[in-house]
Amino acid sequence: MEPKRLLFLLRQPPYGSSHALEALESVLVAGVFEQDVAVLFRDDGVWQLASDQSGAALGTRTVGKVVQALPQYEIDKLYVCAASLASRGLTAADLVLPVQTLDRAAQRDLICAQHVVIND
Amino acid sequence: MATLHMVSTAAALAPCLEVAADDDAILLLGNGVYAAVTALAPSRALLALHADVTARGLGRRLGQAVRQIDEQELVTLAVAHEPIVSWR
């Protein structure tokens, strides 16, 4: 079966609930099952990319480290909303790994090209 | 094929509108229907799930560009759109 183009739309902040970690686990599984996976971080989801996170302070895993490891599992189509970064005062230098920034038109095109979008 | 956006909170409509294409369908459901009232609704065409509108007493309070649909029409929309994106 031809792989589906599957976009994970991640809008939730990294802590405060388990949604971010659970969604990232499903991203990893999608990669293992060899789907054509892309990830778009926007709105509060961009905080998942922020450097200096320490989940240990809450006795939990560090979400930023999970995100940082995605390319090792061949999840390398990672995108972030430029406006979401800018409105939170974040730049590329603040992120745990290099991620392609997309303006709104590019996000629209990315979504349009998918078979399935899963949100967190 | 156009995208179907399913918006289940009023706060999620604004981010959805940022990336929705002009010919995408946007359905407000759950508490998302509160974004469809006249005072808040954008001029863009929107759909609202009838059961959620009725439960909340919004039937006569919706913006002009809002059209109510039922679950049967949601199924028809789902068939005719890809992908289907949820906004919470």
Add this chain to the structure above:
Amino acid sequence: MIFGIAVHGSPYGSEASATALRFAKAAVAAGHQVYRVFFYHEGVHAANGLTVPPQDEPATQAEWVELARACDIELAVCIAAALKRGLVDEAEQRRYDLSGASLHPAFSIVGLGQLIDAVASSDRFLTFAG
């Protein structure tokens, strides 16, 4: 068409499960197939077999069970999300030596691979986020 459905919201914390049920019923009535309903995040609480719904509130779980039985739909609950929230079947009860099992028998505990399988096997995939 073949639909795959994910439910992310809990039964009383959101409308996700109830709305997904109404969608699934409408899809079946229109002649479509629902391949799998995948309960994830707080949605796993829909599978709690120890609930006592009030008489005057919708019997969403009972209706899911009946729809699944009538239309051969798998009601799948993600194992990782379920265990941490105390939704366990008898196998997990034995494995972890717990005092009881809580999963309604009509629901199956599955891995995240079944979410991806539902995506791959359906024509359209919808998430009811709540």
